[in-house]
Amino acid sequence: MQSFRNLVRIPALKPKGLCGRSGRPIQHEARHWGSLRSTSSAARSIGTPLRRRPGLAAASAFAFLISATIVTFSNAKSIHAESPPITDSEPQRPLYRLGEVRKHGRDAEEKWITKGNKVYDITNWIPGHPGGEVILRAVGGPVDQYWNIFTIHKKQEVYDILDTFYIGDVDPQDLVDGKVPVEELADPFKNDPKRDERLIVHSARPFNAETPEEGLNAFITPDDLFYVRQHMWVPEVSEHNHKLVVELADGEEKEYSLQDLKEKFKEHSITATLQCSGNRRKHMTDESRSTNGLQWEGGAISNAEWTGVRLRDVLKDAGVRIDSSSSDVKHVQFEGAEAYGASIPIEKAVDQFGDVLLAYKMNGNPLAPDHGYPVRLLVPGHVAARSVKWVTRVRLSDQESTSQWQRRDYKCFGPNIGSQQADWDSAPAIQETPVQSAITSLRDVTPHSAEDSKLLQVYGLEEDSIAVEGYSYAGGGRRIIRVDVSADDGRTWHQAELLPDKGKGAKAWAWTRWRWVLPRQQAGRCFVVKAVDEAYNTQPGEYEPNYNFRGNLTSSWHRVGYRAKPL
Numbered sequence: 225m226q227s228f229r230n231l232v233r234i235p236a237l238k239p240k241g242l243c244g245r246s247g248r249p250i251q252h253e254a255r256h257w258g259s260l261r262s263t264s265s266a267a268r269s270i271g272t273p274l275r276r277r278p279g280l281a282a283a284s285a286f287a288f289l290i291s292a293t294i295v296t297f298s299n300a301k302s303i304h305a306e307s308p309p310i311t312d313s314e315p316q317r318p319l320y321r322l323g324e325v326r327k328h329g330r331d332a333e334e335k336w337i338t339k340g341n342k343v344y345d346i347t348n349w350i351p352g353h354p355g356g357e358v359i360l361r362a363v364g365g366p367v368d369q370y371w372n373i374f375t376i377h378k379k380q381e382v383y384d385i386l387d388t389f390y391i392g393d394v395d396p397q398d399l400v401d402g403k404v405p406v407e408e409l410a411d412p413f414k415n416d417p418k419r420d421e422r423l424i425v426h427s428a429r430p431f432n433a434e435t436p437e438e439g440l441n442a443f444i445t446p447d448d449l450f451y452v453r454q455h456m457w458v459p460e461v462s463e464h465n466h467k468l469v470v471e472l473a474d475g476e477e478k479e480y481s482l483q484d485l486k487e488k489f490k491e492h493s494i495t496a497t498l499q500c501s502g503n504r505r506k507h508m509t510d511e512s513r514s515t516n517g518l519q520w521e522g523g524a525i526s527n528a529e530w531t532g533v534r535l536r537d538v539l540k541d542a543g544v545r546i547d548s549s550s551s552d553v554k555h556v557q558f559e560g561a562e563a564y565g566a567s568i569p570i571e572k573a574v575d576q577f578g579d580v581l582l583a584y585k586m587n588g589n590p591l592a593p594d595h596g597y598p599v600r601l602l603v604p605g606h607v608a609a610r611s612v613k614w615v616t617r618v619r620l621s622d623q624e625s626t627s628q629w630q631r632r633d634y635k636c637f638g639p640n641i642g643s644q645q646a647d648w649d650s651a652p653a654i655q656e657t658p659v660q661s662a663i664t665s666l667r668d669v670t671p672h673s674a675e676d677s678k679l680l681q682v683y684g685l686e687e688d689s690i691a692v693e694g695y696s697y698a699g700g701g702r703r704i705i706r707v708d709v710s711a712d713d714g715r716t717w718h719q720a721e722l723l724p725d726k727g728k729g730a731k732a733w734a735w736t737r738w739r740w741v742l743p744r745q746q747a748g749r750c751f752v753v754k755a756v757d758e759a760y761n762t763q764p765g766e767y768e769p770n771y772n773f774r775g776n777l778t779s780s781w782h783r784v785g786y787r788a789k790p791l
Contacts, residue, residue, distance in 0.1 A: 243713050243750025243783045317392040322404070325394070329364025336391070337367040338404060344389040361412060366404050369412070412457045417593045420448040426518045430454040431594070434523030440664040441693060443725050443737055444495075445526035447587055452594045453500050453524065455629070459561040459614050463590075463598035466561075468582070470542040471619040473552045478542040482598050485582060488541065489533035494579045494729035496604035497697050498611060500524035501634050501654055504662065505775035507782070512767040515775030516643060522662040522782065525695070527735050529728065530602045532583035535618070536574050544620065546574040557625040558601050561614035565627030568603055568610050568655065570620070577730040579604050582615065604733035605701045607654045609634045624653065639771040646773070654776065657699030659763055661707060661738075661755035662782045665693040668744065668789070679741065688744045690786075692720070696738055698757035701731025706756040707738040712748035714765070714781065720753075732758075744788065751784045 320336075320343045328336035328345075335347050350359055362370050371378060394404060413429045423433035431454050439449030468480045480488075502517050503524035509515045539556075540546045557567040572578050581602040584591060591597040596613030603610045609629060624630055635651040669676035669691045680689060690711075696704045707720040720740040727734040736755075754763040764770050767780045 243752075243785045317390065319395040320392050321395045322398040326364045330360045332364070335360070335363040337362050338365065338394055339367050339371070339386065341394045341399065341402070341404065342390055343392045343394060344386060345391045346389050349389060368404075415460055416458050419452065419594070422449060423452065424521075424523060426520065430456050431458075432518055434520055435526050436523065437664060439526065440523060440695060443527060443723070443734070444587060445528055447528070447589060447592055447595075450526040450528060450586075450595060451498075451500070451524050453608065454594070455564055456562045458593050461561050461598060461614055463584075466598050466616075468599065468615060469617045470538065471617060472543055473620045473622070476543065480538065482584060485533050485538070485584070485599065489537045491531060492534055492579070492581065493529055493531040493585075494581065494602075494604060494733055495527065495529045495725075495727040496579075496602060496729065496733035497525060497527045497735040498608040499657060499660070499697065501607045501609055501657075501776045502774075502778075503660070504778040504782070507780070508767050508771060508775045508778040511780070512771045515771075516773055517775055522664065525660075525697070525735070527695075528586050529588065530581055530583040531585035531588070532581040532599070532602065535580040535582055535601070536576065536578070538582060539574060539618075539620075544574070552622055553620045554622050555620075555624045557617075557619040557621050558612040558615050559617040559619070560612045561616050564612060564629060565625045566610045566612050566630050567621075567625035567653075568606065572603065572606070572655075579729050579731070579733065604729060605656055605699050605731065607634060607657050607699070610655065633774075634776065636772040636774065636776050639768065641773065643773050657697075658777055658779050659696075659698040659702070659704075659755050659757045659761045660779045661694060661696035661753050661763065663692060663694040663751060663753050663784045665691070666751060666784055666786060667691055669741065683741045685741065685743060689741050690744050690747050692740045692742075692751055692753075694738055694753055694782075695735045696722075696753075696755035697735040698732075698755070698761065701729075701733055702757040702759055702761070703732040704736040704755055705758050707736075708754050708756070709738075709740045710752040711742060711746055711750075711786075713750035713783070714752045718742070747786055747788065749786060751786055752781050754781045 322338075325336050325338055325343060328334050333347075334345055335350060336343055336345050338344070346359070346363070350363075359370075398404070413431075416429075416431060419425075419431065419433065422436045422438070424436055425431070425433040431452055433452045435445060435449050435451045439445050463482045466482055468482075468485070470478045470480070472478075500520060502520045504520065504522050505515050505517055506519040506521050509519060535556075536546055544553075553570050555567045556570055556573040557565065559565050568580070573580055581604075582599055583596070583602040584599045586592065586595055591600060596615070599615060600613040601611050601615045630653050632648045634654045635646075635648065636654065637646050637651060667690070669679055669689050671677045671680055671686055671688070679691065680686065683689075692709060694707075696707050698704055704722065707722065708717045709720045710717050718740060720738040723737040723739055725734060725737065754765075756762045764780050767778070770778075770780060
């Protein structure tokens with residue numbers, strides 16, 4: 225038996241190679257998605273004179289500007305954005321030793337940061353920070369490395385607003401070569417967990433990696449091979465002191481510990497697939513045009529059994545009337561310990577068949593740090609961006625989450641719209657996902673192998689053949705009813721066998737594995753797959769008509785080139 229890697233000219237999850245219809249050359253350079261335009265009139269009109277304790281108006285304007293453009297920490301040293309210059313007309317400010325700055329840290333009444341060689345009192349800004357309390361990691365020291373992660377800060381209008389918090393300069397005695405010493409810059413990723421070396425890494429800081437082939441070829445993805453999507457570092461939290469706060473529409477709050485959740489509510493388990501909105505983004509880049517974001521192939525998707533308590537039950541205990549509608553509540557917002565935020569419609573949150581969980585186990589084990597330990601939200605059938613990890617707050621609201629991940633990131637636009645033309649407020653946030661499928665394994669099987677011969681007998685074959693396998697999935701709990709496969713680039717089609725599973729849940733939340741075995745002599749140079757769900761939704765054939773500059777929800781036919789090796 226020949227190995228899968230020796231049979232295909234390109235890895236199974238890559239669309240280009242022996243079969244690609246676009247006719248365009250492979251685009252090797254993936255662009256980062258860059259900074260987003262601010263539409264804040266408040267920010268543009270800021271003209272507040274310098275003062276020691278600025279008001280909340282400036283804080284609100286500054287908060288509106290924050291977005292989540294990610295660059296890896298390892299590349300941060302190559303980015304050098306200067307702080308806004310001080311003109312001759314500005315008053316002389318005092319000098320502060322770094323030791324004094326450190327006294328104004330997390331536990332101090334007044335909280336300071338340094339940016340470049342300047343000192344800022346951001347006490348009144350913190351309540352309006354859209355990243356939540358993550359800013360407290362920087363207080364008492366430099367904020368530079370955080371801005372190297374969130375590069376949206378690096379523009380003049382943001383500098384102008386930051387200037388309203390300026391109180392003085394770092395004493396030159398503490399500078400090295402005119403700069404704050406490097407040792408003063410804390411690495412926020414230093415306590416990130418170790419990961420399995422088999423994961424296919426796309427960025428190290430923050431860590432983002434997809435599931436390798438061996439993890440995609442099983443119904444349940446092993447914990448250590450489950451794909452990882454991080455927007456920041458992994459927060460340091462403990463189940464012993466972790467608290468979940470439910471905030472009702474009238475502002476009333478109720479707090480739960482992990483032990484409270486386990487003791488007060490009935491435990492439930494469901495089998496559910498999580499898929500990043502950018503799964504297969506590289507396929508769109510290769511077959512259409514350049515897209516912005518991590519260039520995921522087909523492994524930003526995994527399947528697991530999740531155990532926890534129903535969000536519906538917790539909301540009811542907190543005082544929510546889950547069986548009657550309220551005009552005051554349209555959305556349920558969630559916040560994570562690392563400052564990530566998202567929301568889902570109230571209808572999904574309280575649906576008795578929606579299976580939304582506050583999960584604390586994954587495949588029977590406590591959640592790993594990368595996957596939300598000690599407790600995370602699990603929203604089956606929806607894009608994984610809504611399943612907030614390390615969840616600390618649940619808020620009922622008449623509005624969706626104001627986080628940039630809800631308002632200015634996980635959305636799609638027409639193929640004619642670029643990042644500079646996108647009207648983010650006009651597009652709804654991605655919730656349920658479209659039907660999807662991919663080829664994950666393509667290998668020769670021969671009757672001369674004892675193991676292969678058993679497989680061939682199942683399909684009534686006695687000759688050298690090819691076994692093709694993969695996954696199929698549809699959002700919203702819609703069941704996959706058919707997988708069509710072709711060995712000749714879509715000219716003729718056959719139906720794959722849908723493999724049995726033991727999924728749990730009110731609906732079909734898990735992916736469906738499939739297999740097709742055919743005589744080797746019938747194979748052409750390109751295999752293609754497309755899936756159909758129970759609503760008869762199917763995948764589009766081409767990429768260009770469904771192109772969007774973010775490369776979200778890529779779901780066109782998946783093609784894999786094949787070249788047989790001599791027997």
